[in-house]
Amino acid sequence: DVKVTQSSRYLVKRTGEKVFLECVQDMDHENMFWYRQDPGLGLRLIYFSYDVKMKEKGDIPEGYSVSREKKERFSLILESASTNQTSMYLCASSPPPDRRGRAQHFGDGTRLSIL
């Protein structure tokens, strides 16, 4: 079974802090993704990566950056946290398209509160 592990389930930080959310997957997947989930808005893609040291902006990248130094690890960085970044953050990974249909596998999420 694919395992996607997010380092924290709950996190409380203060406005202006630099925040790191870590995600690790154990299935050697090339693709990794960061989403935020808010009531009524569904999942919104922040950033994704197809390979080590590669990154692509998603739909809402403003205020975020990412780092992918190793294939199994994809970090989301809030450069200067603000209260409107309070949300549930979900990490996912997937293989490239093939007959398996590249289903995305998700971690359990990090519920981040910015005070």
Add this chain to the structure above:
Amino acid sequence: AQSVTQLDSQVPVFEEAPVELRCNYSSSVSVYLFWYVQYPNQGLQLLLKYLSGSTLVESINGFEAEFNKSQTSFHLRKPSVHISDTAEYFCAGGNSGNTPLVFGKGTRLSVIA
């Protein structure tokens, strides 16, 4: 533009009644289709997927979905729901390129005893 639309944000249903959660997709995301389930305070879990072949796909816990190309739909159904099916359900689609899946906004299924 690619899109996946879930027509109902909330669906209440009595225990042991049938349920249908509706999903429509744009033709550009029609190659692969998925349903995910999210239980409270958890991530999304893959429920079932359509890749090719038979248009009716089933999950291990009694859900099924039918790919309907003419209606551009991939509705999720269960003939008799249980309290434990209470969760949020997301429909998603993707094409053959290596691009992120497109997700619907989710449908919250509430099963009432």
